[in-house]
Amino acid sequence: MKITSLETHDIRFPTSRERDGSDAMNPDPDYSAAYVVLRTEDGHEGHGFAFTIGRGNDVQTAAIRALEPYVVGRDCSDIGALSRGMVGDSQLRWLGPEKGVMHMAISAVVNALWDLKAKREGKPVWLLLSEMSPEEIVGLVDFRYITDALTPDEALEILRKAQPGRQERIAHLRANGYPAYATSPGWLGYDDDKLRRLCKEALDDGFTQIKLKVGADLDDDIRRMRVAREVCGVGFPIAVDANQRWDVDTAVQWVEALAEFDPWWVEEPTSPDDVLGHAAIARRIAPIPVATGEHVQNRMVFKQLLQAGAVSYLQLDAARVGGVNENLAILLLAAKFGVPVCPHAGGVGLCELVQHLAMFDYVAVSGSTEGRVIEYVDHLHEHFVDPVVIQGGRYVAPAAPGFGSTMHPESIAEFSYPDGPVWRGANG
Numbered sequence: 203m204k205i206t207s208l209e210t211h212d213i214r215f216p217t218s219r220e221r222d223g224s225d226a227m228n229p230d231p232d233y234s235a236a237y238v239v240l241r242t243e244d245g246h247e248g249h250g251f252a253f254t255i256g257r258g259n260d261v262q263t264a265a266i267r268a269l270e271p272y273v274v275g276r277d278c279s280d281i282g283a284l285s286r287g288m289v290g291d292s293q294l295r296w297l298g299p300e301k302g303v304m305h306m307a308i309s310a311v312v313n314a315l316w317d318l319k320a321k322r323e324g325k326p327v328w329l330l331l332s333e334m335s336p337e338e339i340v341g342l343v344d345f346r347y348i349t350d351a352l353t354p355d356e357a358l359e360i361l362r363k364a365q366p367g368r369q370e371r372i373a374h375l376r377a378n379g380y381p382a383y384a385t386s387p388g389w390l391g392y393d394d395d396k397l398r399r400l401c402k403e404a405l406d407d408g409f410t411q412i413k414l415k416v417g418a419d420l421d422d423d424i425r426r427m428r429v430a431r432e433v434c435g436v437g438f439p440i441a442v443d444a445n446q447r448w449d450v451d452t453a454v455q456w457v458e459a460l461a462e463f464d465p466w467w468v469e470e471p472t473s474p475d476d477v478l479g480h481a482a483i484a485r486r487i488a489p490i491p492v493a494t495g496e497h498v499q500n501r502m503v504f505k506q507l508l509q510a511g512a513v514s515y516l517q518l519d520a521a522r523v524g525g526v527n528e529n530l531a532i533l534l535l536a537a538k539f540g541v542p543v544c545p546h547a548g549g550v551g552l553c554e555l556v557q558h559l560a561m562f563d564y565v566a567v568s569g570s571t572e573g574r575v576i577e578y579v580d581h582l583h584e585h586f587v588d589p590v591v592i593q594g595g596r597y598v599a600p601a602a603p604g605f606g607s608t609m610h611p612e613s614i615a616e617f618s619y620p621d622g623p624v625w626r627g628a629n630g
């Protein structure tokens with residue numbers, strides 16, 4: 203069970219060439235993964251990664267390497283203890299604490315440990331978690347700094363309440379999957395014809411919600427919302443996502459100007475650190491709901507967003523906070539406050555990861571898919587050994603052991619930065 207090596211790769215996809223992933227704050231992302239492979243003495247591997255959008259992926263990769271002493275030569279069976287060890291390192295903690303590059307590095311390693319554990323047990327991560335007892339799950343959570351909102355006893359109560367019906371919900375997931383929504387139609391860099399065509403395709407593919415990027419130019423947003431509303435019809439959920447573009451007052455004015463198109467939610471209206479700003483926006487644009495979370499850096503900020511009534515949809519990210527363990531805390535916090543979790547996905551491999559957390563939430567925490575959808579973006583799945591499968595606008599429950607985080611060795615070689623074949627020409 204001992205981990206014998208930690209290997210990293212700086213992997214970058216030149217997505218900016220097609221403006222895939224473009225939004226009001228990120229006009230030219232090169233979707234990237236700071237990728238880690240853990241190997242054990244008995245021949246198993248765990249794969250994990252932090253998602254970045256290009257420059258800085260080398261910094262992120264170096265941060266993962268800094269965690270080597272916490273895993274190599276260590277027994278990997280107690281992930282809770284390994285996770286607490288990394289989070290608690292007093293020197294590394296100075297770089298955060300519990301935020302940013304170092305915390306994302308911990309996420310990559312923790313998620314790789316979960317991939318390893320699930321592969322060893324022959325189960326997908328969602329099922330592995332869903333079959334744990336409430337006591338085991340609570341034992342994985344670090345309650346430090348959140349007990350004013352959620353105590354271990356309250357977490358136990360939430361999990362015990364969801365225990366009856368777990369098997370039925372597992373069967374339901376296997377038969378029906380989990381609802382998804384489509385972001386691919388709405389990238390800001392796409393022209394109206396492409397927007398129209400992709401909206402139509404999303405409807406034809408069975409998606410029950412789409413999302414449009416907004417926030418760069420109000421006239422453009424009004425025009426694009428009109429196009430999307432025309433194609434999708436009255437009442438069809440169309441969320442908008444500003445990717446942190448606005449100050450509080452701008453957010454309110456902009457959303458008021460888009461209100462006639464009935465946005466389903468307004469995502470990341472302002473800085474992800476601005477809890478009170480989100481709360482003010484939520485109050486002033488009500489009943490239009492506010493969603494956020496993909497850039498929220500830890501469970502404490504999520505706690506405050508919930509306490510302040512600032513979010514109606516909580517969009518956790520699989521690889522930004524401290525991995526599975528911290529996301530368990532966030533799922534339990536959301537359940538305590540009765541706020542649905544609609545995870546952030548897209549990027550590189552985020553869909554592959556986050557489906558496991560949403561499915562676990564349905565089976566063992568919230569017990570519901572009502573008002574809940576997982577983001578889906580149709581990019582880069584072909585690089586993964588067990589890519590997500592979408593059928594009729596729903597994520598099919600993964601059956602393969604692990605976290606879905608393993609990339610094909612050929613993809614790692616081809617897109618390695620700066621020496622992979624894809625980049626050699628570009629930099630020459």
Ligand SMILES: [Mg+2]
Pocket residue numbers: 443445469470496546
């Ligand atoms: Mg977003």
